[in-house]
Amino acid sequence: MAEQQVPSTTAAPQEPIIQFDHVSKVYDNGALGLKDINLKIYPGEFVVVIGLSGAGKSTLMRSVNRLHDITSGDIQIGGRSITKAKGKELLEIRRGIGMIFQNFNLVKRASVLRNVLTGRVGYYPTWKMIFGLFSPEDKQRAYESLQRVDLGDKVYARADELSGGQQQRVSIARALTQDPQIILADEPVASLDPQTTRHVMDDLKRINEELGITVLINLHSVDLAKEYGSRIVGIRAGEKVFDGPVATADDATISEIYSGKDTEKEGA
Numbered sequence: 001m002a003e004q005q006v007p008s009t010t011a012a013p014q015e016p017i018i019q020f021d022h023v024s025k026v027y028d029n030g031a032l033g034l035k036d037i038n039l040k041i042y043p044g045e046f047v048v049v050i051g052l053s054g055a056g057k058s059t060l061m062r063s064v065n066r067l068h069d070i071t072s073g074d075i076q077i078g079g080r081s082i083t084k085a086k087g088k089e090l091l092e093i094r095r096g097i098g099m100i101f102q103n104f105n106l107v108k109r110a111s112v113l114r115n116v117l118t119g120r121v122g123y124y125p126t127w128k129m130i131f132g133l134f135s136p137e138d139k140q141r142a143y144e145s146l147q148r149v150d151l152g153d154k155v156y157a158r159a160d161e162l163s164g165g166q167q168q169r170v171s172i173a174r175a176l177t178q179d180p181q182i183i184l185a186d187e188p189v190a191s192l193d194p195q196t197t198r199h200v201m202d203d204l205k206r207i208n209e210e211l212g213i214t215v216l217i218n219l220h221s222v223d224l225a226k227e228y229g230s231r232i233v234g235i236r237a238g239e240k241v242f243d244g245p246v247a248t249a250d251d252a253t254i255s256e257i258y259s260g261k262d263t264e265k266e267g268a
């Protein structure tokens with residue numbers, strides 16, 4: 001399938017903020033996660049990854065911040081190899097990457113504020129985190145992040161008192177509090193109803209547009225991908241089979257991305 005060269009969203013030439021060079025991932029049990037992926041994502045893009053269940057979307061997403069180590073190739077974030085980074089450098093690179101998960105990953109019995117403040121965890125020594133010793137600036141940052149997702153009135157609520165959609169928006173606020181250049185969202189709306197889904201997607205789009213944060217998101221819904229994305233990356237059996245602006249992802253392209261291969265068995 002033809003691959004389109006995607007320009008950055010602004011006219012000026014830019015360096016990619018995320019770059020995959022020949023990235024492959026094979027899990028310990030032999031399952032194929034990714035196969036020779038080359039990918040450049042530019043600052044300010046809203047890139048949606050789509051593909052069948054088991055195609056490798058989560059693996060791709062989790063390789064970016066090294067939640068999963070890759071088997072071969074190299075991934076660079078803002079020109080720095082996260083693949084090779086260790087210790088302090090790895091921590092620094094990770095600070096710039098916020099992550100949102102399908103199941104929110106909140107501390108359910110803690111307050112919304114406390115949850116959002118954990119976005120600053122990479123900036124504090126562990127002992128300060130244990131005692132909850134956050135600076136007034138960081139508390140202010142957390143309030144502002146909550147306001148950005150319309151939850152300024154829920155600061156002191158317990159996380160588990162909120163609806164699923166509100167909990168997901170708390171997790172967006174937590175990612176924002178981290179002050180990231182990139183947000184990775186791994187199926188962030190998979191467990192939400194349609195109306196709540198829209199609210200969460202609108203928040204992500206607004207953050208992308210207003211703050212210029214690059215969004216890399218993995219979605220099961222092609223309709224949502226087309227509505228919110230600026231660019232679609234199609235993954236099939238661990239391989240990138242399409243990469244182009246949303247407008248070029250026609251029905252034939254989409255059906256090829258989702259074509260009959262049994263991706264679950266492909267690498268097993």
Ligand SMILES: Nc1ncnc2c1ncn2[C@@H]1O[C@H](COP(=O)(O)OP(=O)(O)OP(=O)(O)O)[C@@H](O)[C@H]1O
Nearest residue numbers: 027029031032033052053054055056057058059264
């Ligand atoms: N921790 C793991 N250990 C072994 N194999 C894994 C692991 N995680 C994923 N896989 C395998 O890697 C392949 C890609 O999985 P991945 O979760 O990235 O796909 P996906 O496209 O995100 O699927 P879904 O949409 O169902 O979440 C699959 O064959 C899967 O079974």
